[in-house]
Amino acid sequence: MDVRDHIYVIGDFVWTAFDYIGEASIGWRGYFQKQDFFPWNLAFCGDMDICGWKRAQSYYRDALWKENQVSIWVTPPQPSFALNPERQSWSKWHWNDAVDDWSWEGSEGQIMDVTIYSSCGQVDLLLNGEIAREKRNRSNNKIFC
Numbered sequence: 001m002d003v004r005d006h007i008y009v010i011g012d013f014v015w016t017a018f019d020y021i022g023e024a025s026i027g028w029r030g031y032f033q034k035q036d037f038f039p040w041n042l043a044f045c046g047d048m049d050i051c052g053w054k055r056a057q058s059y060y061r062d063a064l065w066k067e068n069q070v071s072i073w074v075t076p077p078q079p080s081f082a083l084n085p086e087r088q089s090w091s092k093w094h095w096n097d098a099v100d101d102w103s104w105e106g107s108e109g110q111i112m113d114v115t116i117y118s119s120c121g122q123v124d125l126l127l128n129g130e131i132a133r134e135k136r137n138r139s140n141n142k143i144f145c
Contacts, residue, residue: 019046027094029084045093056098063117070120073098075113
């Protein structure tokens with residue numbers, strides 16, 4: 001929000017909008033890497049995957065810059081990938097393990113972590129027709145719950 005709040009900031013820059021081949025698994029593991037990143041060949045740090053499909057971080061930016069945006073993301077019950085336990089503190093080329101799916105066979109009835117990115121004035125999260133969580137935008141800030 002610094003871009004909007006400070007007139008002297010002229011814009012926002014995303015280092016890599018599209019994922020790319022090379023720097024294998026930098027977005028998942030972070031540097032310094034050992035040579036055990038096989039079979040990864042993509043960096044996995046772009047807002048869009050190598051086919052052009054938007055990832056969660058791209059929808060996050062939509063909520064920052066566009067009106068009437070809502071997207072819902074769920075942390076999978078089993079991690080999609082193994083993070084590097086030795087990730088360097090300066091390694092920022094990653095995003096949370098979030099997918100736009102909430103149905104996993106064998107995980108029925110389990111509580112899932114849900115993240116919503118929205119630029120709307122209010123977001124209601126319904127579970128079986130009942131409001132599970134309600135969040136109102138009481139200021140000009142965006143909603144991330």
